[in-house]
Amino acid sequence: MMSRAADRLKVVLNHLDGSHGNVRASFTSAQSVSHHHPQSFRYTLDTDILTPEQRLSYEENGFILIRNLVSAEDIEKFRKAFEQICKREVKVPGLVVMKDVSIAKSEFVEGEKAVTKLQDFQEVPGLFRYCTLPQILKYVECFTGPNIMAMHTMLINKPPDTGKRTSRHPMHQDLHYFAFRPADHIVCAWTAMEKVHRQNGCLVVLPGSHKGSLQEHDYPEWEGGINKMYHGVRNYDPNHSRVHLEMEKGDTVFFHPLLIHGSGMNQTEGFRKAISCHYASADCYYIDVKGTTQENISDEVKDLAFRKYGVDSLSFQDTWALRGRLVRGERTSL
Numbered sequence: 001m002m003s004r005a006a007d008r009l010k011v012v013l014n015h016l017d018g019s020h021g022n023v024r025a026s027f028t029s030a031q032s033v034s035h036h037h038p039q040s041f042r043y044t045l046d047t048d049i050l051t052p053e054q055r056l057s058y059e060e061n062g063f064i065l066i067r068n069l070v071s072a073e074d075i076e077k078f079r080k081a082f083e084q085i086c087k088r089e090v091k092v093p094g095l096v097v098m099k100d101v102s103i104a105k106s107e108f109v110e111g112e113k114a115v116t117k118l119q120d121f122q123e124v125p126g127l128f129r130y131c132t133l134p135q136i137l138k139y140v141e142c143f144t145g146p147n148i149m150a151m152h153t154m155l156i157n158k159p160p161d162t163g164k165r166t167s168r169h170p171m172h173q174d175l176h177y178f179a180f181r182p183a184d185h186i187v188c189a190w191t192a193m194e195k196v197h198r199q200n201g202c203l204v205v206l207p208g209s210h211k212g213s214l215q216e217h218d219y220p221e222w223e224g225g226i227n228k229m230y231h232g233v234r235n236y237d238p239n240h241s242r243v244h245l246e247m248e249k250g251d252t253v254f255f256h257p258l259l260i261h262g263s264g265m266n267q268t269e270g271f272r273k274a275i276s277c278h279y280a281s282a283d284c285y286y287i288d289v290k291g292t293t294q295e296n297i298s299d300e301v302k303d304l305a306f307r308k309y310g311v312d313s314l315s316f317q318d319t320w321a322l323r324g325r326l327v328r329g330e331r332t333s334l
Contacts, residue, residue: 043184043210043256047142058143062210063245063255069135070191070250078275079193081126082155086112092123094323113271118155122325127155131277132327136189139254140279143187147282147329151180151320158201158272161265168201168265170232173209174278175257176217177229177297179289179316180334183214185281186257192247193273200272201263203245203253206236210256216293231297236260280324282332286317 043062044055050064058064084090085097096119121127130136131150140148161168175183196202217231240260245253255261257278266272289298298316305319306312314322324334 043143045142045145049138050142055142058254058256061205061207062259063205063207063253065245065247065251065253066139068248068250069139069252070130070133072249074130074133075191075193075249075275078127078130078155079273081124082115082118082157082273083112084126085118085124086115090124092121094120094123096120112157113159116157116159118157119153120323121153121155122150122323127275128153128325130191130275131279131325136191136252136277137328139252140187140189141328143254143256144185144279144281145283145329147332148327149280149282149284149324149331149334150277150327151178151186151280151324151334152278153323154276156272156274156276158263158266158274160269160271161267169263170220170230171204171206171236171260171262172217172230172232173214173258173260175214176231176294178257178278178280179294179298179320180280180284180286182284183257185284186278187280188255188257188276188278189252190255190274190276191252192249193275194249194270196245196247196251196272196274198244198246198264199266200268200270201266202247203261203263205243205245205255206240206260207243209236209240209260210258212258214258214293215260218296229297229300232262233260279327280334282326282329282334284334286320286334289316 041055041059043059044050050058054064085092085095096117097115098117098119118127122131128150131153137148174188175186178186180186190203215236216234218234219230220232247253289295294316301316301319302312302314305314321334
């Protein structure tokens with residue numbers, strides 16, 4: 001017997017094959033993206049969680065936005081854990097604390113205003129709890145299957161731009177940073193910790209770009225400088241349609257690792273916060289990136305590991321194996 005979701009999906013597909021043309025689904029309060037009947041469902045799995053419209057949206061555009069998914073109470077706990085780290089009240093092994101290149105040596109010497117990003121917070125219980133939230137994982141399973149690894153964690157504290165435009169994040173594909181595959185079994189969950197809009201540098205995505213291949217990345221040649229490891233796609237079509245993801249606190253976007261995306265300058269006086277995790281199926285496998293377009297980021301990561309820990313024997317794959325944490329099911333491969 002087909003599930004209710006399957007029944008709804010059948011209705012939608014029949015509709016698409018008929019004379020009505022297309023279905024439109026809103027992603028932000030101001031924009032919508034058209035859907036067309038995909039040849040097959042490549043990017044999503046059969047579950048009872050995604051509606052037919054959501055499934056078609058992800059297939060066609062590479063992302064879906066779920067409103068009000070994370071509670072204000074949880075977000076406040078994440079904010080307090082972030083503040084503790086900024087005040088150096090706790091020391092966390094493996095945590096990477098990043099500062100904007102234009103304010104690292106400015107008046108913001110200590111505290112929350114000096115920190116623009118935390119990476120690899122898997123050893124911070126107060127933050128890693130985000131990666132285990134049931135309401136997040138139920139959607140993640142639609143892309144990864146039941147065996148789920150949390151592979152990469154970030155809390156972004158986008159600073160007010162100093163005038164050098166360094167608060168921008170270049171357009172990029174997250175898969176550039178990953179030494180594991182297949183890409184279709186990897187997904188990012190990105191949650192706004194406050195209202196995110198164009199003025200404070202919301203995410204900008206190129207719908208449908210997830211259907212392409214991994215592009216060559218490198219540091220863009222920006223006059224004001226560029227933050228460490230902020231690689232960007234060397235060549236992409238500037239005329240490609242784009243969506244600015246304006247979000248309220250607790251809204252969460254799920255997107256494919258090949259989706260080209262970035263963010264603009266923060267033109268407000270506040271720090272724009274978001275928390276995210278990249279998940280992968282535990283059935284994924286590691287790859288050797290030597291001789292590929294990813295060799296530059298691999299060398300950079302291994303150099304960072306050597307300077308931070310004095311270890312020169314770690315491979316790019318090792319750095320990911322050390323960070324990954326099982327959050328559901330069995331750790332079968334990664």
